[in-house]
Amino acid sequence: MITCCDLAPPHVRAIAPYQPGKPISELARELGLAEADIVKLASNENPLGPSPLALAAAQDALHDLALYPDGAGFALKAKLSEKFGVAANQIVLSNGSNDVLDMAARAFLSPGTSSVHSEHAFAVYPIATQTVGAQSIVVPARDYGHDLAAMRAAIRDDTRVLWIANPNNPTGTFLPWAEIEAFLETVPPHVLVVLDEAYGEYLPPAERCDTAVWLTRFPNLLISRTFSKAYGLAGLRVGYGLGHPEVIDLLNRVRHPFNVNLPALAAAEAALDDAEFLARSYALNAAGMAQLVAGLAELGIETVPSKGNFLLAKVGDAARINTELLKRGVIVRPVANYGLPEFLRVSVGLAGQNARFLGALKACL
Numbered sequence: 001m002i003t004c005c006d007l008a009p010p011h012v013r014a015i016a017p018y019q020p021g022k023p024i025s026e027l028a029r030e031l032g033l034a035e036a037d038i039v040k041l042a043s044n045e046n047p048l049g050p051s052p053l054a055l056a057a058a059q060d061a062l063h064d065l066a067l068y069p070d071g072a073g074f075a076l077k078a079k080l081s082e083k084f085g086v087a088a089n090q091i092v093l094s095n096g097s098n099d100v101l102d103m104a105a106r107a108f109l110s111p112g113t114s115s116v117h118s119e120h121a122f123a124v125y126p127i128a129t130q131t132v133g134a135q136s137i138v139v140p141a142r143d144y145g146h147d148l149a150a151m152r153a154a155i156r157d158d159t160r161v162l163w164i165a166n167p168n169n170p171t172g173t174f175l176p177w178a179e180i181e182a183f184l185e186t187v188p189p190h191v192l193v194v195l196d197e198a199y200g201e202y203l204p205p206a207e208r209c210d211t212a213v214w215l216t217r218f219p220n221l222l223i224s225r226t227f228s229k230a231y232g233l234a235g236l237r238v239g240y241g242l243g244h245p246e247v248i249d250l251l252n253r254v255r256h257p258f259n260v261n262l263p264a265l266a267a268a269e270a271a272l273d274d275a276e277f278l279a280r281s282y283a284l285n286a287a288g289m290a291q292l293v294a295g296l297a298e299l300g301i302e303t304v305p306s307k308g309n310f311l312l313a314k315v316g317d318a319a320r321i322n323t324e325l326l327k328r329g330v331i332v333r334p335v336a337n338y339g340l341p342e343f344l345r346v347s348v349g350l351a352g353q354n355a356r357f358l359g360a361l362k363a364c365l
């Protein structure tokens with residue numbers, strides 16, 4: 001008997017599903033531990049929690065849960081429009097920025113086309129590509145990061161999308177913006193460049209760049225950003241894309257109606273006003289990063305320099321160390337599925353959480 005599952009397209013059956021960080025509740029069940037005794041540094045979440053202004057706005061919005069959200073996201077777009085100096089028709093709102101990536105794949109890719117991404121890049125790029133039956137072209141990394149010259153050379157006539165994360169996850173590698181800008185000059189107009197800036201808010205001020213100003217020069221650029229990381233709203237699922245009106249129009253055609261929920265819209269709007277929280281998140285991350293880098297160096301563990309809110313640590317037998325850390329109630333992220341079997345990725349937490357990770361790691365080395 002042939003079933004519907006047997007007949008699912010081969011490109012769907014071949015997808016390696018996204019592997020999220022292990023939830024605290026799951027490890028608590030497995031170990032019989034209290035959730036409060038578990039430290040999760042596995043999903044690059046903000047250890048400060050959500051922005052207080054965003055939390056209050058989301059709570060207020062709960063009274064209106066019987067209503068559909070504003071499907072056009074007028075108020076949030078107005079704020080983003082002012083922040084980035086772009087028109088409202090250059091903004092698409094999304095259910096987390098993963099949704100921008102997925103919309104880009106569904107709007108621009110199809111069977112017989114390809115997308116280009118770097119080795120050790122974000123897992124959603126190949127998933128989004130394969131979902132629509134297109135082919136992923138994987139370009140070998142240089143020093144764990146993107147090799148832009150090789151990525152340029154990998155572009156084919158059938159290439160429609162090229163993915164860049166800066167900083168990149170899971171490696172934390174960062175390319176100076178001038179290199180990306182020079183790269184954009186060389187990309188042919190038939191290729192949409194998706195510039196994923198999920199960790200942009202964690203860059204030191206001197207290394208930040210207002211890439212939205214490039215949109216007038218590069219109509220084939222799509223910038224994706226999120227409220228999941230520095231704004232602390234990962235659980236609400238809200239992000240956005242900035243691009244040329246024609247690009248955004250195409251994304252809106254494949255966008256699910258009401259893709260950003262009502263409390264998420266309210267929280268995101270309020271979060272944009274919470275400069276104090278953003279500054280606090282940045283400062284905590286910088287201090288925690290220094291703590292982790294120093295602590296790992298003390299243990300003789302190599303790290304890859306990171307500009308994100310996470311760090312790759314070369315622990316050797318990462319599968320074994322990960323199991324040992326879990327037994328000690330510490331959840332980090334194994335990255336063998338990213339071609340990095342000797343590494344664990346650890347998110348920057350509160351000082352006490354970072355210390356707990358370093359202590360547990362020392363005990364299991």
Ligand SMILES: *Cc1c(COP(=O)(O)O)cnc(C)c1O
Binds near residue numbers: 096226227239
């Ligand atoms: C975390 C992350 C995102 C953001 O995901 P959301 O869907 O916005 O939660 C996007 N790109 C990269 C590279 C990430 O690491």
